[in-house]
Amino acid sequence: MPHIVVEYTPNLGHLPFQDMLAAVTRRLAASPEIGDEADLKARVLRAEAFRVGLADEGRGFIHVTLRILAGRSPQAKKDLSQRVLAGMREHMPSLPAALTAYLSVEVVDMDRESYGKVRLG
Template identity: 75%
Template sequence: MPHIVIEYTPNLPDLPFDAMLAAVTRELAQSPEVGDEADLKARVLRAEAFRVGLADEGRGFIHVTVRILEGRSATAKKDFSDRVANGMLSCMPAMPEAMSVYLSVEVVDMDRGSYRKVRVG
């Protein structure tokens, strides 16, 4: 915890995912809610089939889900969301004028009772 999942549409130009992951984890590691930076686990997933509204082309999205253990305040969740958005935007390349790209961030609670983490090795 936290788990960071970046989903994106394949119609976007090459995005600097290594830099984005580094920026997002660096931002979150500075949060007082994160005790150990090694708890940050981030990955990128490509959404092969997608739609953005009714348009057949010219639109794409990047959606970041941050899964955290339940019990955080609304203020802490907003801080996580802001940190992630700032990290992503700091690495965002210029998009072609004909492309509308939507960046969204969602902070989701994980159930403490069912979550289990074990360090192997």
């Protein structure tokens, strides 16, 4: 915990996702809500099939899901969300004029009672 899952559309595949993940994890690690930076686990997933509204082309999205253990205040969740947005935007290049993209962040509570974790090695 936390798990950071970035989903993106193939027309945004040129983005510097490694740099974005580095910025996001750095910003989250600075939050008082994060106890151990090694708990931050981030990955990027490409959405092969997608649609944005009614348009057949020219649109894309990046959606970041931040999964955290339940119990944080709404203010803490808002702060984490803002840190993710800032980290993603830190390395966001300009997009081609023919492309509109949407960046969103969702903070999701994980059930503390059922979550399990073991450190290997």
